[in-house]
Amino acid sequence: MHTTASEGLITERTEGIYSGCRNSSVFKLLLQDGFLGEEECNKIDDYSTTIGASHIKIALNFGFISRKNYERSLTNAGYVFENIREEAHDEEVLGKIDLRFADERLAIPLRIEDNRVVTIMADPDDQLFIDFVRLTYGLEPLIIVASDLDITWLSHKLLGQKYVKSAVFELLNSDNESSALTTFTSGQLVFIFTFIGLIAAGLVLNFKMTSIIVNVFMSVFFLFTISFKLFLSLVGSKFELYQAVTKSEIKNLDDESLPVYTIHLPVYKEDKLIKKLIWNLQSIDYPRHLLDIKLLIEEDDDKTLNAVRNLDFPAIFEVIVVPFHMPKTKPKACNYGLHFSRGTYLTIYDAEDIPDTDQLKKVVAMFNKLPEDYICVQCALNYFNRNENFLTRMFTLEYSYWFDYVLPGLDTLDIPIPLGGTSNHFKLAQLVELGAWDPFNVTEDADLGVRAYAKGHKIAVINSTTYEEANNDFFNWIRQRSRWIKGYMQTYLVHMRNPMALIKKIGIKGFLGFNFFVGATPIMFLINPILILIFICYVVFDLGIIRQIFPDWVLFISIFNLMVGNILMIYVNMMAVFKRRFYELILFAIANPIYWLMHSVAAYKGLYQLIVNPFYWEKTNHGLSKVNNQNNAVK
Amino acid sequence: MTRSKTFYLIVFSLILAVYYIFIATYLNQLGYTNHEQLFYIEKGKIITQGLGNKLRVMGLTSPLLPFYGSYIFSFINPVLAPVLASAVGTAILFYIMATSLVKRNKDNFYLYLLAALFILHPGLIYTAASGKSVYMILIFFFLFFLNMLRFYNSNTTYHVSIASIFFVLLVFSDYKCIWLALFFIPLVLSISLHSLNLSEKESVFRLHLSFNNPSLRRKLINKTFSIYSIIFILPVASIAIYKVLNLTHADDLNYFLESPYATWNIIAEKFEYSAAQTAARFAIPELSILVSLKAIVFCPMIVLAIYLFKQNTYQILTLLTPFGLIEFLKVKYDGVNLVYQYYLLFLILAMLCIIFRARFIKNQQMLKAALTIIVAVQLYIGYVFLTKSYIPEESNFASVLLNRTSNKVDEQNREIADYINTLRDTDHILVDDAVAYSVACYVKNIKTLTMPYQESYLSAVEAPEKYDGYVLIANEANPMLGYTQLTDFYLDGIRRKNRNLNIYKIYVTDYWTLYKIL
Numbered sequence A: 001m002h003t004t005a006s007e008g009l010i011t012e013r014t015e016g017i018y019s020g021c022r023n024s025s026v027f028k029l030l031l032q033d034g035f036l037g038e039e040e041c042n043k044i045d046d047y048s049t050t051i052g053a054s055h056i057k058i059a060l061n062f063g064f065i066s067r068k069n070y071e072r073s074l075t076n077a078g079y080v081f082e083n084i085r086e087e088a089h090d091e092e093v094l095g096k097i098d099l100r101f102a103d104e105r106l107a108i109p110l111r112i113e114d115n116r117v118v119t120i121m122a123d124p125d126d127q128l129f130i131d132f133v134r135l136t137y138g139l140e141p142l143i144i145v146a147s148d149l150d151i152t153w154l155s156h157k158l159l160g161q162k163y164v165k166s167a168v169f170e171l172l173n174s175d176n177e178s179s180a181l182t183t184f185t186s187g188q189l190v191f192i193f194t195f196i197g198l199i200a201a202g203l204v205l206n207f208k209m210t211s212i213i214v215n216v217f218m219s220v221f222f223l224f225t226i227s228f229k230l231f232l233s234l235v236g237s238k239f240e241l242y243q244a245v246t247k248s249e250i251k252n253l254d255d256e257s258l259p260v261y262t263i264h265l266p267v268y269k270e271d272k273l274i275k276k277l278i279w280n281l282q283s284i285d286y287p288r289h290l291l292d293i294k295l296l297i298e299e300d301d302d303k304t305l306n307a308v309r310n311l312d313f314p315a316i317f318e319v320i321v322v323p324f325h326m327p328k329t330k331p332k333a334c335n336y337g338l339h340f341s342r343g344t345y346l347t348i349y350d351a352e353d354i355p356d357t358d359q360l361k362k363v364v365a366m367f368n369k370l371p372e373d374y375i376c377v378q379c380a381l382n383y384f385n386r387n388e389n390f391l392t393r394m395f396t397l398e399y400s401y402w403f404d405y406v407l408p409g410l411d412t413l414d415i416p417i418p419l420g421g422t423s424n425h426f427k428l429a430q431l432v433e434l435g436a437w438d439p440f441n442v443t444e445d446a447d448l449g450v451r452a453y454a455k456g457h458k459i460a461v462i463n464s465t466t467y468e469e470a471n472n473d474f475f476n477w478i479r480q481r482s483r484w485i486k487g488y489m490q491t492y493l494v495h496m497r498n499p500m501a502l503i504k505k506i507g508i509k510g511f512l513g514f515n516f517f518v519g520a521t522p523i524m525f526l527i528n529p530i531l532i533l534i535f536i537c538y539v540v541f542d543l544g545i546i547r548q549i550f551p552d553w554v555l556f557i558s559i560f561n562l563m564v565g566n567i568l569m570i571y572v573n574m575m576a577v578f579k580r581r582f583y584e585l586i587l588f589a590i591a592n593p594i595y596w597l598m599h600s601v602a603a604y605k606g607l608y609q610l611i612v613n614p615f616y617w618e619k620t621n622h623g624l625s626k627v628n629n630q631n632n633a634v635k
Numbered sequence B: 001m002t003r004s005k006t007f008y009l010i011v012f013s014l015i016l017a018v019y020y021i022f023i024a025t026y027l028n029q030l031g032y033t034n035h036e037q038l039f040y041i042e043k044g045k046i047i048t049q050g051l052g053n054k055l056r057v058m059g060l061t062s063p064l065l066p067f068y069g070s071y072i073f074s075f076i077n078p079v080l081a082p083v084l085a086s087a088v089g090t091a092i093l094f095y096i097m098a099t100s101l102v103k104r105n106k107d108n109f110y111l112y113l114l115a116a117l118f119i120l121h122p123g124l125i126y127t128a129a130s131g132k133s134v135y136m137i138l139i140f141f142f143l144f145f146l147n148m149l150r151f152y153n154s155n156t157t158y159h160v161s162i163a164s165i166f167f168v169l170l171v172f173s174d175y176k177c178i179w180l181a182l183f184f185i186p187l188v189l190s191i192s193l194h195s196l197n198l199s200e201k202e203s204v205f206r207l208h209l210s211f212n213n214p215s216l217r218r219k220l221i222n223k224t225f226s227i228y229s230i231i232f233i234l235p236v237a238s239i240a241i242y243k244v245l246n247l248t249h250a251d252d253l254n255y256f257l258e259s260p261y262a263t264w265n266i267i268a269e270k271f272e273y274s275a276a277q278t279a280a281r282f283a284i285p286e287l288s289i290l291v292s293l294k295a296i297v298f299c300p301m302i303v304l305a306i307y308l309f310k311q312n313t314y315q316i317l318t319l320l321t322p323f324g325l326i327e328f329l330k331v332k333y334d335g336v337n338l339v340y341q342y343y344l345l346f347l348i349l350a351m352l353c354i355i356f357r358a359r360f361i362k363n364q365q366m367l368k369a370a371l372t373i374i375v376a377v378q379l380y381i382g383y384v385f386l387t388k389s390y391i392p393e394e395s396n397f398a399s400v401l402l403n404r405t406s407n408k409v410d411e412q413n414r415e416i417a418d419y420i421n422t423l424r425d426t427d428h429i430l431v432d433d434a435v436a437y438s439v440a441c442y443v444k445n446i447k448t449l450t451m452p453y454q455e456s457y458l459s460a461v462e463a464p465e466k467y468d469g470y471v472l473i474a475n476e477a478n479p480m481l482g483y484t485q486l487t488d489f490y491l492d493g494i495r496r497k498n499r500n501l502n503i504y505k506i507y508v509t510d511y512w513t514l515y516k517i518l
Helices: A014-019 A025-032 A038-051 A055-061 A067-076 A099-105 A127-137 A148-159 A161-174 A186-205 A207-237 A247-251 A271-282 A302-309 A330-338 A359-369 A390-413 A428-433 A444-454 A474-495 A499-540 A544-549 A552-580 A583-612 B003-030 B035-049 B055-060 B064-073 B081-104 B108-120 B122-129 B134-154 B157-171 B175-195 B203-211 B214-250 B265-271 B275-279 B288-298 B301-308 B313-332 B340-360 B364-387 B392-403 B408-422 B433-440 B457-462 B488-497
Strands: A002-004 A107-113 A116-121 A140-145 A261-267 A291-298 A318-322 A345-348 A374-383 A424-427 A458-468 B470-474 B503-508 B512-517
Touching (some): A025 A055, A025 A067, A055 A067, A099 A107, A099 A127, A116 A127, A116 A148, A127 A140, A148 A302, A247 A359, A302 A318, A330 A428, A345 A359, A359 A424, A374 A390, A374 A444, A390 A474, A390 A552, A444 A458, A444 A474, A474 A499, A474 A583, A499 A544, A499 A583, A552 A583, A552 B214, A583 B214, B035 B265, B064 B081, B081 B122, B081 B134, B081 B340, B108 B364, B122 B364, B134 B157, B134 B313, B157 B214, B175 B203, B175 B313, B203 B214, B288 B313, B288 B364, B301 B340, B301 B364, B340 B364, B364 B392, B408 B503, B408 B512
Parallel strands (some): A116 A140, A261 A291, A374 A458
Antiparallel strands (some): A002 A140, A107 A116, A345 A424, B503 B512
16 A cells, blocks of 8 residues: 655654654554553653664564564555565665665655655654655655565665675775785785795605605694694683673673673574574573664575564564675675664674573673773683584584683683684774774684784683584585685785784784684694595505605604694593583594594685685585574583 | 792702702712613713614603603713702702692791701602602602692692693603502592582492482493593503504504613513512512501601591592502512602602691691601601612612712623723624613713614624624623623524634623624
8 A cells, every 4th residue: 555644744743743652553553453562662662762763663673563463453454565675766866865764764765756755664654754755855755665674675775885885895995904805915925836836846856855844844833733722721721610700790780781782693594593593582681672683684685584574473683684795794794784783882693592691791791890902702602402413512522622721721821812703792883993894704703803902902701601503514514614714714814914013913922822823723734634644654554655755753753743633632622521511522522533634624625715716605504403492502 | 929939949949959969979979870870871872972773762762751851961961961860850849849838838847847858858869869760750740649639629620631741741751650540530430429419418329329320320420431531541642652653663562661672671670679589588578468558657647648638538539549559560560679769659749738738737836746756757767768678779879878888780880881982983892782771871982882773783793793893792690681682692603603703702790791703
């Protein structure tokens, strides 16, 4: 049904018309149908005043009414929800409205037709927007009612270009040196090819000697890197019982004085997880009106959008549609979401994440305690489906030592922390100042952690956990891991463009830590199979050629380093079970060398992609786990 | 701990090191030596001066850590290196213990007590001045148990992991200590049992409950296995790796344990520590059942130490593990007498308990008085144990220290080595260092010796006249005769093979004969 707004509504008493949702005929319908109560209307009015969004936006995004009920009420009253995606639009008309305003009001004027402004609205009785149209265009609006999700989709598609360009190019323009758009700089290419050339020349001139040097270097590097990891784990394990924020500190927080908290939920084709996501978000212990939850959906992701549309219970998040622009990466979506975020703090969760219920309050308490230069707090990640299969068990061991031991170790030693993919909580203003995430980096989180250190900021680690879904499928795992390893390579290349400058910024300790932690990790996975191959050829098959090439002392050192390295890594994995009492996993630590071979496969894939397709985002499929019960997450 | 106290401790440790070095060099001048010391000197010389494939010597000499501990000092003086290492190492042990003490207890009395023990206890002087690896075993033993006790307080993986790392170092200082792992099983089970969330307080009933409930049983076993693994997987795996290296480089998994070229223990246990040697001299040799009692007699302080932890099950079980170890060693190596170092473990352990618990005792006066008396008694018992030891190298130590009587065997080693030193650098002597390391260690230019680590050794054994002008033969009187092929039988053999050989005796002692072959 196309409706024309009744005239004479621009009155002098605009306050009353604009501020109370009861003045809207649509809300009267909802009240009449029993989908809203008086108390809820009061709350909607309050939230609307505080947040500045339209009543309908508040009602649909803060858990007051489900979209289905909303549509049911309006349809019963004779409204028809039009499919607006193919509606024609006039750039001149669109040029007079900003996306933020359209997004707040869930309305957008499209074109002028028959001396009227064709306007799409979720609430056809939104007087403020109707008056805006009249004042801006000097014409009466012709209102088309549509679903808020379609309006959001259309408005972001038509008006979001400025913001999406900013999301993609902001870092590149403001801090070119930190962008991964250029994968290899000329200097790095010269260095890499010179290095390869020298080895090739060495092999031609003196094959044996060069092989010996390369072998010894690789095996010593292997052991040293793993020893460093063990060292970090030991340092971290010293504080395993330390509570950065205690329960009493959380209890002492006053709900009214809490800041607005933005949560970004970047999703892509995660339709299966939407219901679960809402359950998880609802259990977060934080005042609802102070949460600013953004579900970031790609423009071409109808699956997820429809899943949200089909929810038969109220949603508690706001949908942001990210217009199409390459590269199609999670950091780009998050950067885009930043334009519409209003929190003091911001965090990111994946769709399947189950954060500790008190996580946000804990972080607020933590930020209150920390000095100003701390701009980010990283929570631990772990898995709720750890006992599903071999892969999930190994993943759990890995994450446990990483987040429970290694990151606190880095934190203690004041070495740059490569942030985890989710549950990193930022001060929003400083995040924006820092240039936000690099959309060209496929491990934007790790990169951001290092960049934050390089710019003089600090990152802390907190005793709160988010439970995720461990990848339980081999090929899915390889895809995900190849992206991570490629991202580490990207991050390393970006920050090593000028090593001297990096040393000046993060100090020699931070520099070494960065090299042995971020740089060495992919290299280690690349050389591991070579060392194992030599070991098998020598010890198992006793190939004569190995003895001919390598003298005894080289083989002695190589075997020692390889075996000790692997044992230490098994040990580090074993340590991981203690903090979380996953004792049943300890034997699986022995399988770490096999798990590392899988890493090597992913590392070679990542290296190949780094060269041929550096910005390609290998999508990890979520929702494969059969374990979806939150109770599985051991707190 | 204040900075000034740290400074004083460092100064006192330095003084202690000088005191030990003085005693050690003095004894060395008087002629006190032992197998371990001579073995390290010889292997160190091979690494520094030797010609040929030294990899086995470098990588497979056992115990590895004491060898390298000694080798570091060979740059100062190759012959004195082991005693310098033990002297400095014992001073470091004092510093580590004193630092732990000062951190926990402000009362200087205990520090003086510790200092008195280190200055006067014959066992600790033996540790410092003998050139043996006892100092290293004691250091790692102390650090291992210190971290285990800290683990019970902190309950963090950190301390248990650090303890595990020190246990690796302990095993690589004395392989036999790996058996300590066996006696941690009840302890670990107790820790796991205690951590289960049960209303029952009594351990026996907790055990009964948890074994009769599948879920609890699984939890108990998982946790026990986990704690046990985190403590002992590293040492066990390290030994496994070391065995693989032995296999790949010496074609024998147990080369480091069983080859006289890799370890001094084989010879020493056969001739020095053997109970069969002493059985004839003593009516009652060591019996397994009496070993624990003997340890308590040696160190009555351990009883007090156990008493200090009277309400702590874990700690008491921990303190009992060394008793299990010595009893086990006595059963497993029944033909071998327990050497002094195993009794010293109790002294170190007892002091560790004092360091940990003394401050919690209300009646300090009483405790101090008891400790003073016990320490005085222990000093005397330590002296008695050393002088009356069944083991020659221990009783020799006491006799050289007290009577300045030198060791006859070592005099012969030095004598033959002195003669070899007079030969020209171009001369070559065929020597089997499985037994002749005690001679080789005194040879100034080890390049003149052809030994089994060199590839030319086998050819030289086959045709000594072509490779070496000289061969060192072990005489019938030499107790280690059975461990070398370079004996009179060997000479007969090569004579039979080559009738034209002319073999002349050049220099003869009771144990060795140097032949010239033309």
